[in-house]
Amino acid sequence: MVALELSMWLLTQFVRITFSMVMTSIGYAIELIRDFNVDVIIGPTCNVPAIAVAAVTAFYNIPLYTWGFTTANELADTVRFPTCIVLTPNYLT
Structure with a gap:
């Protein structure tokens, strides 16, 4: 955990390595939301x-920024994943 205080802002970084495993990703997302009260997940x-974590963050209304190899067009569906922001291009963006 890394913390940085900027005036009235406190930025804390939590790192969780999932090795692209779905259940681990879901578990860590719920842990970050429930136990650490995060404001955003990257x-x-x-x-x-x-896609799995996007469903979790949509349920909890937490912004999710996906990056790297996340090029699935499903993630561009703003009705299904209203809190997901895709930082890599796909043919729908």
């Missing part, structure tokens, strides 16, 4: 875990 970097 990752996972692979399609299948990203």
